[in-house]
Amino acid sequence: GAPVLVRDIATVQLGHATQYGALTRNAEGEVVGGIVLMLKGANSSIVINSVKDKILQIQKSLPEGVVIEPFLDRSALVSRAIGTVKTNLIEGALIVIFVLVVFLGNIRSGLIVASVIPLAMLFAISLMNLFGVSGNLMSLGAIDFGLIVDGAVIIVEATMHQLGMRKAGRMTQDQLNDEVYKSAGKMMNSAAFGQIIILIVYLPILALVGIEGKMFGPMAQTVSFAILGAFLLSLTYVPMMSALVLSKKVSHKENISDKMMKFFQRLYTPLIRGALKMKLLVVSIAVGVFVISLVIFKTLGGEFIPTLEEGDFAVETRLLTGSSLSQTIEKITQASDLLLKK
Known part of the structure; x- marks a missing residue:
């Protein structure tokens, strides 16, 4: 039989991949974003400075009106x-x-x-x-x-x-x-x-x-x-x-x-003499304080790493399941606008 060619049933042209997500910034619409990952064991200060140098080099070759602006800079x-x-x-x-x-x-x-x-x-x-x-x-x-x-x-x-x-x-x-x-x-x-x-x-x-x-x-x-x-x-x-x-x-x-040491000695001498005379009382107080400290220690909260105040806010916005990408972009833009006004 006669072969069926692609041009007979479709139009072939250069296109783009299906968009599954989007990135917006400052309620200005969609932008292109990128993430720089640091290798294990690398020095963060050196990596950040090297990234900034590369950005300056790349910026020179970008089309007019296109700029690279850091979104989250850990150098601060x-x-x-x-x-x-x-x-x-x-x-x-x-x-x-x-x-x-x-x-x-x-x-x-x-x-x-x-x-x-x-x-x-x-x-x-x-x-x-x-x-x-x-x-x-x-x-x-x-x-x-x-x-x-x-x-x-x-x-x-x-x-x-x-x-x-x-x-x-x-x-x-x-x-x-x-x-x-x-x-x-x-x-x-x-x-x-x-x-x-x-x-x-x-x-x-x-x-x-x-x-x-x-x-x-x-x-x-x-x-x-x-x-x-x-x-x-x-x-x-x-x-x-x-x-x-x-x-x-x-x-x-x-x-x-x-003069300071003599002053402390005048305070310490009667204190140590009294402690030596009342040994049982001193030992009892020490044991009591130790027991109380154990009880207080058990009531303290615990965590693996202390909370680090980085100075940044992370805001999460959720939409109903099944929302379209265009609707999501619209709502995120509105949320960004509200945050900027506040």
Whole structure:
């Protein structure tokens, strides 16, 4: 028989695929949208900046009147998160420095201890870079500067106490070196054991696997790196700087720190004496507070990850089942217009 060709029964031309969905923006009608996905393990800041560079390149080749505008840009969230970490680290360091200077009663000794903070952070960041640990809210936000300077405070405080036991006068450099060596040698074990105990606490966290290990592993690593750096500095750098920076002139003049400590001692002495006389009562109160804390803990709510305020709203609009695409676009446009007016 005679063949039946397609042109005999139909018209063939270039067309488009069936439209099953649509994207609108700001009640201005349909637009073309795209999503950029980040590869696993990639750096979000680098990816966002690279995407913006590519958009600028693509924009040059687009027809007149066609522009690319970001619909949801996570760079603002990333910047806020990084800013939060920086602010917390700076404020924490300044508070620790202020407290050290006030309670040690000596600006030089306070600055010696405070200088351990940036050096320990530099050590931690170097090891983070070496082991591929990224800096984020979990890793950097968990750093406690009080733990970092713990060993340095012990060494410097022992040195200041040793110098205070000498007669008033001026020492030679050799005498100061000898005093620092004696005081640091006596307290070295205490400083070392304190730092080692803190490091041991983080070992179970390093043993976590799965999503828990992904989340809390970097935190434990970063804190461990910082404490390890502070530990090494308290054994080497702090005694050396004490011998170089501390004043060779011994004075027994009472300062603000001494007055504060005497005030606290006057409050603490009768308190500890009373506690030693009423041991059973103190133990009972401690056990009672512990039991109450367990009861309160059970009433607290729990969640896997805290709620993060990103600063964006997600609005969901639902239409009746079976609504056409054109009707859906119309209703979504109306909803967008209402949101813009509100």
